Amino acid sequence: MSQLAIFAADWLAISLLVFALYFPRHRRRDLVVAFLVVNIGVLAVASVLSTTAVAAGVGLGLFGVLSIIRLRSTELEQHEVAYYFSALALGLLAGLSPTPDWVTLTLMAMIVVVMVVGDHPRLLRRYRHQLIVLDQAYPDETVLIAHLEQTLGARVHRIVVQRLDLVNDTTTVEVRYQLAAERTSPVGAAGRTLVAR
The missing domain is CATH 3.30.70 (Alpha-Beta Plaits)
Known part of the structure; x- marks a missing residue:
């Protein structure tokens, strides 16, 4: 599978996460932009770094640094932290693209499915x-x-x-x-x- 197909899968996954799950459920517009930019930014940086020998270490370091910067800049609810980390993880998975390709697609699908279930309004609603x-x-x-x-x-x-x-x-x-x-x-x-x- 080509890298462009993996990128398209990431775009589909982050679109579902933001526009089909997060915004209809929580209606916070400012975080829509944050989730999209974080995902695409991490995807771009991780895809460039994936050609180096230290890609995995740099990717994890980038994940940690971005998390610290974002979480210290404003107060987030716990469900928003989960969406934020999901956006980061999707970008890293697509950017670093572990082989075989089905592993990347499966992990991306797992993240979206977990958010569908875990943040469902009927789950523990009382x-x-x-x-x-x-x-x-x-x-x-x-x-x-x-x-x-x-x-x-x-x-x-x-x-x-x-x-x-x-x-x-x-x-x-x-x-x-x-x-x-x-x-x-x-x-x-x-x-x-x-x-x-």
Whole structure:
């Protein structure tokens, strides 16, 4: 299989990843450009480096350097990190093109399939992760969990109290919980949701 066919497979894979999966599910336009440019940039550099004897080492080094630069430049959600690494991996696979060619195509397909399944909206859809500010101080963890379960209408699996303010009578808590089957929105009267993941 020619190198151009591998490049076309990379373009197809990154297009599916970005335009069929990421954007319809998450609607963040700025990362569409980032994923596309990172993929094509890594593909271009890796394909040039593939003619040298140190291609694999340089490719892994490039993967690491780009990851550090990108992850330090802005805060990303965990699913966005997964898409970012997928875009990098697709570019490296196509650029370095391990032989035989079916290995490259299989690995690229595996990355796309894993993202289709792993980021599917129906997968573990009732599980939530939020940072909540409550308008009362809860020094007792058992009482706090009971209040959160009642407020959220959910089963709390884990909490981490980030701030307990006895002067201003507030509690900031990170909560991991599972919504009841009939409950669709984790909105409570006594808490204000600051961050939802």
